[in-house]
Amino acid sequence: MDNTNHKRSWNVLNWNVRGLNGDGKCEAVKAKIEESTCSVYCIQETKKETFDHSFIKKLAPKRFDKFAYAPSIGASGGILMGWNSSIFKGEVIHCLLCCNSQVYLKI
Numbered sequence: 322m323d324n325t326n327h328k329r330s331w332n333v334l335n336w337n338v339r340g341l342n343g344d345g346k347c348e349a350v351k352a353k354i355e356e357s358t359c360s361v362y363c364i365q366e367t368k369k370e371t372f373d374h375s376f377i378k379k380l381a382p383k384r385f386d387k388f389a390y391a392p393s394i395g396a397s398g399g400i401l402m403g404w405n406s407s408i409f410k411g412e413v414i415h416c417l418l419c420c421n422s423q424v425y426l427k428i
Contacts, residue, residue: 331360331408340368341401347380355382360408367399377403 334357341347341364354362362381370392377388385403393399
């Protein structure tokens with residue numbers, strides 16, 4: 322079986338944003354995601370405990386319709402991942418909520 326047809330490359334944006342605490346920061350993150358033409362984004366140190374679809378619409382370009390997150394603990398930590406479900410099929414298979422927030426995503 323020829324594996325050359327199954328090889329793909331994707332751009333992944335990984336950024337320690339040091340907090341998503343203002344509209345200006347969200348606009349800057351959205352612009353950088355768009356500029357990068359990434360297929361997956363991973364935002365570290367969000368310093369947010371929850372995310373919902375309305376916030377994701379402010380933060381990410383329309384092509385990103387799925388997301389998973391590990392909440393911050395107080396004012397530190399927090400991870401947000403987003404992807405386009407027409408490219409990736411993903412589900413959160415484990416999320417450990419402690420000081421070392423980890424999201425395991427099966428794509």
